[in-house]
């Protein structure tokens with residue numbers, strides 16, 4: 001081996017050992033990954049081969065599909081900026097699911113050990129589960145004949161431990177936000193709107209998700225706006241935003257200066273990785289741009305159908321807190337009995353109308369508190385049973401039971417859902433109303 005002295009080192013002016021590498025480098029993410037996406041979209045092999053021929057000629061570097069590696073070009077950042085403009089809020093934080101949005105917002109609002117949070121007994125389980133995940137106690141309240149949180153029951157469930165109320169805008173329908181906000185103000189509580197199921201909806205002219213202290217969206221495939229997995233927290237409160245940001249990106253890597261010292265107590269703490277990827281951000285950005293128009297189409301069609309349905313003694317439309325604000329992707333009626341709701345759904349399906357009802361069935365459904373055995377039976381990830389055994393909790397644990405919210409059970413069991421399409425024209429809506437009148441006139 002050749003011997004060198006210190007002056008031979010490149011750092012001291014000697015020859016640089018490596019002038020370059022001759023192995024041909026390929027982009028980490030390139031043509032094949034792009035074509036795999038095209039395959040996911042379902043393009044034919046012929047089209048994919050044509051796309052390959054075109055894009056193989058392009059010499060583009062491997063993209064960063066993580067949001068923080070291109071501040072100006074990040075699609076996730078663009079999504080947040082677009083959400084801020086659309087909803088007229090000061091802060092928007094994209095996350096990787098609606099569930100993550102809820103826990104980030106809960107933590108953002110300072111919810112933790114010792115606190116109670118009031119949630120409706122009819123919502124996707126995540127609304128309540130994330131309360132437990134942040135070590136607080138969920139208090140399950142009734143929904144009323146709008147299928148959203150019953151303000152009277154909320155009021156009766158407030159204790160000195162109550163920290164927040166979570167109205168859920170279920171199935172496209174807005175909650176009674178005036179009543180919820182009034183109660184919250186009177187008792188000094190936070191309001192976190194779960195708007196996973198009503199993106200694009202409004203209440204008295206205000207976007208759902210922007211009325212409380214924070215609003216949470218799910219932007220998953222199954223939602224009105226969304227694709228794959230995604231979520232968002234919106235707020236006008238900077239502290240909530242900063243804390244939600246810290247929680248969503250463990251140890252607050254970006255806030256916005258990655259290594260800056262803590263600016264206020266409670267800014268830096270250990271969190272999760274709930275970051276949204278650029279792939280999701282790209283698709284959801286486009287999706288969110290469609291939100292306003294699609295909510296308008298849904299709402300128009302829902303009202304077109306509803307105003308052409310007659311009055312019947314054994315089936316009544318769900319009460320709306322704002323018929324012009326509901327998204328309108330579902331039209332809900334209450335039948336006199338669960339069995340009748342089931343019978344109506346089956347008859348409507350036969351007429352060509354997409355309709356469904358529990359109809360007295362006891363099928364498990366994560367949207368109904370009765371099936372939240374994790375909470376009802378205090379099931380926790382480790383045997384210590386926290387938060388149900390938490391010494392910081394000074395209240396009296398709610399008496400969870402399957403019959404604790406009889407009104408909720410009555411409403412969900414008698415509910416008849418009719419799916420509305422945003423793409424129907426006036427004639428389609430009249431035909432759906434005709435089918436509803438036909439079936440209701442025979443059975444109701």
Ligand SMILES: Cc1ncc(COP(=O)(O)O)c(C=O)c1O
Pocket residue numbers: 097098099100123124126127168194196197218219220229230231
């Ligand atoms: C009311 C409600 N909240 C929260 C969530 C959770 O959203 P995600 O599935 O994106 O985690 C959902 C999803 O179904 C939901 O319907």
